[in-house]
Amino acid sequence: GNSVTQMEGPVTLSEEAFLTINCTYTATGYPSLFWYVQYPGEGLQLLLKATKADDKGSNKGFEATYRKETTSFHLEKGSVQVSDSAVYFCALTLGPNAGKSTFGDGTTLTVKP
Amino acid sequence: DVKVTQSSRYLVKRTGEKVFLECVQDMDHENMFWYRQDPGLGLRLIYFSYDVKMKEKGDIPEGYSVSREKKERFSLILESASTNQTSMYLCASSFGKFYYEQYFGPGTRLTVT
Numbered sequence: 001g002n003s004v005t006q007m008e009g010p011v012t013l014s015e016e017a018f019l020t021i022n023c024t025y026t027a028t029g030y031p032s033l034f035w036y037v038q039y040p041g042e043g044l045q046l047l048l049k050a051t052k053a054d055d056k057g058s059n060k061g062f063e064a065t066y067r068k069e070t071t072s073f074h075l076e077k078g079s080v081q082v083s084d085s086a087v088y089f090c091a092l093t094l095g096p097n098a099g100k101s102t103f104g105d106g107t108t109l110t111v112k113p
Numbered sequence: 114d115v116k117v118t119q120s121s122r123y124l125v126k127r128t129g130e131k132v133f134l135e136c137v138q139d140m141d142h143e144n145m146f147w148y149r150q151d152p153g154l155g156l157r158l159i160y161f162s163y164d165v166k167m168k169e170k171g172d173i174p175e176g177y178s179v180s181r182e183k184k185e186r187f188s189l190i191l192e193s194a195s196t197n198q199t200s201m202y203l204c205a206s207s208f209g210k211f212y213y214e215q216y217f218g219p220g221t222r223l224t225v226t
Binding site for chain 1: 117144146153154155156158161203205213214215216217218219220
């Protein structure tokens with residue numbers, strides 16, 4: 001079946017540090033890939049997505065590139081802020097199956113001033 | 114703006130009670146989902162629905178049922194609540210059968226005593 005493996009957390013960084021959260025996937029086919037973010041006390045919200053190989057998703061300074069050859073979708077940000085502290089989830093969707101997604105376990109990021 | 118609302122943010126129920134969690138989306142989405150989120154276990158899919166009156170079991174359906182009488186509303190029912198159902202419950206919706214992101218509600222934190 002499909003699966004998503006995320007880098008284990010928690011991750012603690014100082015403000016303005018570089019962030020990488022690794023994500024690799026296993027899927028029979030060509031999935032779409034997503035990063036979601038969950039701020040404390042809230043539901044998940046889409047951060048960025050990529051629907052085909054070599055696509056780069058970007059939003060709010062975060063980027064991730066869909067690498068088919070390494071089955072990866074690593075999340076990066078050049079300079080993190082305290083407000084980026086949250087839980088980050090990597091996910092894939094492989095249709096046609098009513099848009100059901102497979103999620104990673106989530107990585108908790110804490111950014112200290 | 115896209116909106117998924119859940120009937121309660123916090124709920125406390127007693128063991129053996131019947132519990133209803135309601136979710137409403139205003140985006141005319143076909144697909145709706147119920148997840149539970151527990152520390153260390155990530156998101157686990159309970160049930161999903163790809164059309165009115167249609168439902169499919171997810172990964173952990175035992176002890177739960179669902180109802181979708183109208184396109185915008187998806188209810189999760191705990192027939193006889195137990196303490197091991199204490200959790201955060203997240204509802205989500207998405208459009209179509211392929212490759213679309215999910216939109217999440219804010220979650221309901223349910224405590225069963």
